[in-house]
Amino acid sequence: GRGWGDEYRTRRGDIKFILLELLSEHPSHGYDLIKEMETRHGGFRRLSPGSVYPTLQLLEEGGYLKSAQEGGKRIYTITDEGRQLLAERTQQEPSDSPWDTFKSFVTGKPQEFIELRNAATELAAAVVQVARSGNMERINRVRELLEQVKREIYAILAEK
Structure with a gap:
């Protein structure tokens, strides 16, 4: 059987799309991305720094993000290539966005x-x-x- 949380556990590789989706809304730094994910999931899902920061670095190296130091923090911004990758993912799997499984699991029940x-x-x-x-x-x-x-x-x- 499936255990607590299996219904919305992130599949390997989805973290990059979750980060791209968050960054498509506004530029941010890693800690804010972690907190935003936790907030959206009512405190039940938290990305680890050990998965976020290496993924941000890989996305930047791939040209999907750019970053700049602002106020002592590295702020990430999605690039046109990142938006394209996100759009391609949505076209390939329109009903399987990184948020969909979790959203369907908690719809109407966040309280x-x-x-x-x-x-x-x-x-x-x-x-x-x-x-x-x-x-x-x-x-x-x-x-x-x-x-x-x-x-x-x-x-x-x-x-x-």
Whole structure:
């Protein structure tokens, strides 16, 4: 079966098209591209610097982007060649843009994703508080509870 996130996991090679698509909207630097991707996916998808920066460099070397230092940051701008590559991708696979799978997965549900992320964040904060208390009885009770909840979540994922 497919696990959490498989429905919108980025296929190898799609990152260049995601970056080109973001840069077709406006010039940006790598960190802003990472944050924009995360924001568009409600915090559930984040590109790693280890995949973004080498891809930006390759795209620039290929003539699909150009960059300039501005205020201590390297700002990338899509070139006409980059727009052409993006257009060709859209023509070849019109219903398979890098965003489409994720968009279809969350359409009409972005608030639920944000609420789920917030609940998970709040839970993590509570667990940290228990760990900091140093009370081994509480720590063990919370660990057992988390293991039970994890099993229940997997049971939900296994449902058809």
